[in-house]
Amino acid sequence: MSTERVKKMQQPIEHQQQQKQVKVKIQKKQWVSTGEKVLYSAATGVIALASVFMVHFSSTTDTLNRDIQQAEQKISQQEAVNDSLAYDAKELSNPDRILQIAKDNGLEMQNAEVKQAGYVGN
Structure with a gap:
């Protein structure tokens, strides 16, 4: 056999071995x-x-704080109105004013003593 022929026979075997090595997955x-x-x-x-959750909780807290502030403002406004009305009521209940209105309407005073009635409230 010639060496060339031997080499040709060995080439397909090497080619098959190379194909097997390529198919192996790493x-x-x-x-x-x-x-x-x-x-x-x-x-x-x-x-x-x-x-x-934190953003939602913070948002809810801020909303409640705004509601509380609005309620406090309304309360302070109502307290101012109540104080003004209490002053007006005290001013209107002055005995001299009541006597003057009574004289203007033709009422006569029998006793010289005028007493202020106490406040009757809840």
């Missing part, structure tokens, strides 16, 4: 495992939900 190690991905996703979800 698995690469993942940078982040599947379990870690699940844990990271769950942690991200919890943080997102906590953030939404």
Whole structure:
């Protein structure tokens, strides 16, 4: 046999071996495992939900504070009105004023003593 013929016979065998080597798959190690991905996703979800809850809670608190401030303003305004009305009532219940109105309407005073009635309230 000639050397060329031997070489030709060996070439198909080498070619088959090369094809076998190409078909072998090498698995690469993942940078982040599947379990870690699940844990990271769950942690991200919890943080997102906590953030939404905090924003909602803050918004509700701000709304309540505004309502309280408005109620306090209304209370102070009503107290001012009440004080003004109490002053007017005290002024209108002056005995000299009542005697003057009585004389203007033709009423005569029999006793010279005029007493102021006490305040009857709730």
